[in-house]
Amino acid sequence: MEPNMEEYVKKINSTLLEMTELIENIGDYVKAALEEKKGGLLPLTTEICKAAQLKEEKVLEICVEALIRIQPFASDLRTLTTSMKVAYDISRICRYLRNIIEVMEEFSISECDTDDVLSLLKDARAMVTSSINSYINRDLKMARDLIKADDSIDQRYRAILRKLASGNYNGACILFKGLTARIIERMADHACYIGYETNYLITGNRVEY
Amino acid sequence: MSSNKLKVEDLSAWFYEKQVLNRVSLEFPDKKVIAIIGPSGCGKTTFIRCLNRMHELTPGARVRGRVVLDGKDIYTEMDAMEVRRKIGMVFQKPNPFPNMSIYDNVVAGLKLMGIRDKALLDKVVESKLREVGLWDEVSDDLRRSGAQLSGGQQQRLCIARALATEPEVLLMDEPTSSLDPSSTAKIESLVRVLKNHATVIIITHNVQQAARVSDYTAFLYLGDLIEFGETKKIFESPKNPLTEKYVTGRFG
Amino acid sequence: MNMRRTKDLLMKLTSTLITLIMAVPLLWIILDVIIKGASALSLDFIISLPAPFGEVGGGIGNAILGTLIINAMACVIGLPLGIATGIYLSEYSNGSKISALLRTAIDTLSGIPSIILGLFAFSLIVIRVGHYTALAAAFALSIIMIPVVSKATEEGMKTVSVDIREGAIALGLPKWVITIKIVLGIAKSSVITSSLLAFARISGETAPLLFTSLFSYYWPRGLNEPMASLQVLIYNYAMSGFESWVVKAWGASLLLMLLVLSINILVRRFSTKVG
Numbered sequence: 001m002e003p004n005m006e007e008y009v010k011k012i013n014s015t016l017l018e019m020t021e022l023i024e025n026i027g028d029y030v031k032a033a034l035e036e037k038k039g040g041l042l043p044l045t046t047e048i049c050k051a052a053q054l055k056e057e058k059v060l061e062i063c064v065e066a067l068i069r070i071q072p073f074a075s076d077l078r079t080l081t082t083s084m085k086v087a088y089d090i091s092r093i094c095r096y097l098r099n100i101i102e103v104m105e106e107f108s109i110s111e112c113d114t115d116d117v118l119s120l121l122k123d124a125r126a127m128v129t130s131s132i133n134s135y136i137n138r139d140l141k142m143a144r145d146l147i148k149a150d151d152s153i154d155q156r157y158r159a160i161l162r163k164l165a166s167g168n169y170n171g172a173c174i175l176f177k178g179l180t181a182r183i184i185e186r187m188a189d190h191a192c193y194i195g196y197e198t199n200y201l202i203t204g205n206r207v208e209y
Numbered sequence: 210m211s212s213n214k215l216k217v218e219d220l221s222a223w224f225y226e227k228q229v230l231n232r233v234s235l236e237f238p239d240k241k242v243i244a245i246i247g248p249s250g251c252g253k254t255t256f257i258r259c260l261n262r263m264h265e266l267t268p269g270a271r272v273r274g275r276v277v278l279d280g281k282d283i284y285t286e287m288d289a290m291e292v293r294r295k296i297g298m299v300f301q302k303p304n305p306f307p308n309m310s311i312y313d314n315v316v317a318g319l320k321l322m323g324i325r326d327k328a329l330l331d332k333v334v335e336s337k338l339r340e341v342g343l344w345d346e347v348s349d350d351l352r353r354s355g356a357q358l359s360g361g362q363q364q365r366l367c368i369a370r371a372l373a374t375e376p377e378v379l380l381m382d383e384p385t386s387s388l389d390p391s392s393t394a395k396i397e398s399l400v401r402v403l404k405n406h407a408t409v410i411i412i413t414h415n416v417q418q419a420a421r422v423s424d425y426t427a428f429l430y431l432g433d434l435i436e437f438g439e440t441k442k443i444f445e446s447p448k449n450p451l452t453e454k455y456v457t458g459r460f461g
Numbered sequence: 462m463n464m465r466r467t468k469d470l471l472m473k474l475t476s477t478l479i480t481l482i483m484a485v486p487l488l489w490i491i492l493d494v495i496i497k498g499a500s501a502l503s504l505d506f507i508i509s510l511p512a513p514f515g516e517v518g519g520g521i522g523n524a525i526l527g528t529l530i531i532n533a534m535a536c537v538i539g540l541p542l543g544i545a546t547g548i549y550l551s552e553y554s555n556g557s558k559i560s561a562l563l564r565t566a567i568d569t570l571s572g573i574p575s576i577i578l579g580l581f582a583f584s585l586i587v588i589r590v591g592h593y594t595a596l597a598a599a600f601a602l603s604i605i606m607i608p609v610v611s612k613a614t615e616e617g618m619k620t621v622s623v624d625i626r627e628g629a630i631a632l633g634l635p636k637w638v639i640t641i642k643i644v645l646g647i648a649k650s651s652v653i654t655s656s657l658l659a660f661a662r663i664s665g666e667t668a669p670l671l672f673t674s675l676f677s678y679y680w681p682r683g684l685n686e687p688m689a690s691l692q693v694l695i696y697n698y699a700m701s702g703f704e705s706w707v708v709k710a711w712g713a714s715l716l717l718m719l720l721v722l723s724i725n726i727l728v729r730r731f732s733t734k735v736g
Contacts, residue, residue, distance in 0.1 A: 005457070071417050073444040073456040204446020261631060294633035304628040308646040318632035321642050367628065374632060 003069035005076050011062050012083045013136050019055045019090045020132050022048050026097045027125050034114045034121065034180075039105050045098040052094040059087035078204065082197040086135055089190045089197075093128055096187040103179045112173035116160055117180045124153060124188040131194035135201070143198035147207075150192045157185040214239040214408045215260065215296075215378055220274035222255050222264055229255045231432040232274070237378070237425075242400055242409045244423035244440065246416055248460055252432040253412045257380045260410065261296040262289045278378070294318070297376030297407075301383045303363035305355030305370070311338075312351040314366055318374040337369040341399055361392025368399065372406075379403060381411040385418070397422050416456050420444045428452045491722075494715050501712025511678050517705065521713050523680050524689040527595070528664065528717075530681055531674060531690055534599030535663055539606030540656055546607065547614025547652075552640050571608035578604050579669030587673060595681070595688035598674035602666060606659040610652070617651030618644050654728050661724040664717060667692040691717045 026048045029041055063080045066072065072080060100121075127146050134142035160181045164174050200206050215237040222230040229252045237243055245253045258264040259272055262283060276283045283292045305314045313320065315334045324330065334351065338344040343365045347353070355366050364384060371379060381400070385393040400422045403409050413419050419426055419440065426443040428435045428451070436443060436452045447453045454460050505520050512519025546563065554560030582601035587593055621644045629639040645652070674688040676697060681688050691713050698710035 073416060073420065074447050074453045076457045077445060204448075263627065263631065266627075266630065290633040290635060292633070293631055298627075298631035300624060300628060300631075302624050304622075304624040306625060306628070306643055306647070308643070308649065317629075317643075318634065321632075321634050321638050370628075370632070 003066070005066065005070055005072060005079075008062055008066040008070070009079060012059055012079075015055050015059050015062070016083070016086060016090065016132065016136060019052050019059075019087065019094075020129070022052045022055070023090060023094050023097065023128065026094055027121075027128075030097050030100050031118065031121060031125075033101060033104060034118050037104075037110055037112075037114070039101075041101050042098075042105055045101050049091075049094045049098045052091045056087040056091040060084055074204075075201070078201045082135070082201045085197050086132070086194050089194050090132065093187050093190050096183050096190070099183050100180050103176055103183070107172040107176045109172065109176050111170060112176055114177075116156075116163075117177055117184065120153065120156055120160065120181060120184050123149075123156075124184045124191065127153070127188050127191040128194075131191040131198070135194055135198045138198070138202055140199065140202045143195040143202075147192055147195045147199075150188055153185060153188040157181050213237060214279065215410075216275075216277040217260070218275040218277065220256075220259060220272070220276060222252070222259055222273075223269075223271040224267065225269035229432050230259065233429075233432075233434045235427060235434060235437055237408055237410060239408055240404050240406075241424040242404050242411060242422055243425045243427065244419035245410065245412045245427050245429060246414075246419045246455070247429035247435075248455065249414065250431075251429045253429055254382055256429060257298075257382060257410055257412060260378070261293050261298055261380055263293075263298065265289075294374050295376055296378040296380060297371035297374065298380040299364070299368050299371050299382070299384050301386050303360055303367050303387070305358070305363050305366050307354065307356040309355060310352045311347050311355050311358070311366060314355040315369045315373055317370055333373050337372050338366075340372060340402070341365040341369045342395060343369060359392075361388050361395060364388060364392070364396060365399070368396075368403075372403075376407055378408045378410065381409065383412050383414060386414065393418075416444075416458075428455060430455070491718070494711065494718050497708075498711035498713075498715030501708045502715065506709070506712055507716075510680065511709075519709075521689075521691070521694055521709060521716075523677065524691045524694040524713065525716065527674070527677070527681055527689040528691045530684070531595050531598045531602065531670070531688060532660060532663060534595065534684065535602035535606060536656070536660065538599060539603030539659065540610055542603070543607040543610025543656075543659070544614050544652060546611035547618065548640060548645065550611065551615040551618035552636075552644065567608045567611055570604065571612075574668075575601075575605060575666050576668035576672075579672035582669065583672035590685070593673060593675040593687040594685050595674045596685050597672075598670050598688070598690070601669035601673055602663040605663055605666060605669075606656075609659040609662065610655050613651045613655030614645075614648065617648030621647045650732060654732050657724050657728045657731070661721045661728075664721055664724075665692070667696055671696070 026045050029045060033039070033041055063084050066080055070076065127149055130142055130146050133139065134146065161178060164178055169177075196207060213236040217233055217235045217237075220230060220233045221228060233256065245256065247253050255264055258267075260276055260283075264270050264272060272284065278287070278292070278295060281287055283296075306317060309317060312330075312334050315337050316324075316330045319330065319333065335344060335348075338347065343362060346362060347358070355363065358366060364387075368379075368384070385396050388396065397418065400409055400411060404424075411419075411422065413422075423440045425438065426440045427437040428443065428447075428449075430451055436447055436449045438448075443452065444456055447456060503520075505518065507520060507525065508522045509518075509520035510523055511521065546567065550560055550563060554563070578601045581604075582597040586597035586600060590597075625647065626639065626644065629643045634643075670690050670693050674690060674693070676693045677687045677689045679689075695710045695713045695717070698706040698713070701707070
């Protein structure tokens with residue numbers, strides 16, 4: 001079979017979508033856990049992240065094969081280099097979500113109010129979804145919008161920290177909420193990185209971070 | 210701009226009524242390898258043949274515009290033969306002179322211009338053959354006819370011949386298109402060394418080759434210069450959609 | 462399948478047979494000349510003058526020398542002109558009107574019977590100077606050489622590919638250097654071959670000599686004098702009816718034939734070596 005860039009792109013994108021499905025699942029578990037403040041999800045989420053990591057490796061493999069066989073240039077070259085980074089970012093996002101479960105297992109959180117982290121999580125997840133969509137659909141506007149949205153996530157993250165610092169909370173809640181908000185903020189950063197990759201893929205220029 | 214060896218300004222060329230180059234302007238930096246790429250019939254060969262005044266030898270050929278070598282217009286301020294001694298050329302098919310030995314082929318440009326100093330000629334033969342990596346392969350019998358060598362060796366002999374007159378610019382018209390992969394690899398690594406002495410302008414129909422050997426790349430299409438820039442830029446993120454189509458192999 | 466094989470075999474047999482038949486006259490002539498001429502050969506025959514009329518012995522030394530001198534003069538005139546014409550037609554004419562004219566002239570020249578060339582030299586030179594002269598003979602023979610050499614030179618130079626020429630042009634060499642040192646250098650073998658063939662050809666020409674150098678019973682005394690030649694000697698002696706002269710004519714024929722044959726062998730060896 002003749003190596004064909006379109007075929008490789010199809011395979012890459014479908015693998016990236018499978019990864020997206022995995023992080024949607026794990027995101028749902030995290031959301032439910034935060035709402036119901038229940039534990040015991042660590043083994044399951046660990047499994048999901050392992051699966052995501054395997055898929056990340058699969059994307060790398062496809063990209064390396066395409067690089068060897070096609071020796072591509074221009075947008076084809078950029079498609080492969082960005083796909084590798086996007087796969088890494090998605091897999092990283094998966095591990096961040098799992099980290100939230102880890103943090104929950106660490107502290108007793110039944111007394112904590114989780115509304116603000118839940119809302120932060122919701123928006124960050126929306127960013128992740130639209131970042132992957134912008135990448136797969138080559139949607140420059142969507143990518144740029146989500147890069148802008150990152151500022152508001154940062155502000156809300158800082159607001160949560162300020163509230164924790166000034167309010168009257170118990171130590172476990174402060175640690176739990178602070179760490180969780182921090183993890184979600186990092187997750188949004190990775191969604192943002194995917195947006196940057198989309199921008200580079202389409203325009204050929206890298207924007208300054 | 211002192212770093213630019215060769216400047217092309219508004220260069221157009223015709224065969225009879227057919228225009229094959231359309232107002233190309235370009236500056237070649239000194240001691241770099243510049244690749245010229247583009248689909249067949251885009252005017253690549255005509256373009257570089259305008260740079261050493263070979264184009265005008267073809268019946269019906271016409272040129273307009275300026276080509277400036279170190280500040281001197283090669284069409285109005287220089288004699289065609291002087292231009293060709295300063296701007297050497299290597300062709301698609303190896304073309305050693307069949308009536309001459311390897312030795313005489315290398316120094317043909319010097320000997321036929323009346324240089325008879327045996328010691329000097331010996332020195333040039335050895336140094337140029339070493340430079341193109343042919344010395345060890347042929348030094349045992351330099352009296353052999355150049356036509357007896359393999360295709361790849363013949364092409365390196367032709368490069369040595371072009372280098373013997375110490376050109377400041379070396380034009381190469383698809384120099385590996387008739388060679389096998391290992392000869393091609395040798396010529397490519399030679400090209401990267403040659404830029405220590407001269408500006409090398411190489412036409413190639415193989416975009417991977419252009420990416421491998423060149424510092425800058427120019428893309429020509431239907432006689433127009435579509436894009437010129439650093440090779441990394443042209444192959445990573447070309448500005449023009451035509452260049453993009455060409456380097457990703459989606460042309461026609 | 463079988464039918465085709467039979468046809469192939471038949472074809473092969475016929476052509477072999479025809480070739481053999483063709484070779485018969487050549488071998489016959491060679492053998493005949495050798496048998497009849499060999500008895501005349503001796504050192505004396507080659508180096509001495511013809512004996513005075515009525516005496517026995519004597520040789521054809523002056524005719525051998527005369528043929529060589531006349532041929533050499535014809536070469537001095539004919540080869541440079543022929544080669545120069547070939548160079549012009551191949552490299553400089555660019556399909557101009559003059560070149561078309563020149564080409565027609567050369568084709569016509571090669572078709573003119575040699576006796577007419579002899580008459581031409583006679584009327585142009587012999588009548589003017591008032592006596593027979595070897596110079597006129599050389600002139601007539603050189604005209605025979607020109608088309609042979611110029612055509613071969615032109616064709617030999619035209620086979621030099623554009624690739625090779627461009628390689629030379631790209632070295633910044635002047636046109637005349639490229640033409641002489643490279644293109645002519647590559648065409649050298651066809652120039653030499655055709656020169657040798659032209660030399661062999663004029664060695665056999667008799668008619669032009671009858672009107673120009675005629676004959677002499679003495680050693681050549683000067684170029685502007687009548688001069689003995691093998692061709693005219695054979696013509697005179699063979700027609701004389703004297704037994705001893707007829708034998709000398711066979712001997713001279715054998716020498717002339719050996720000269721032509723050895724040139725042909727030389728040409729063959731030369732062209733196979735280069736080609």
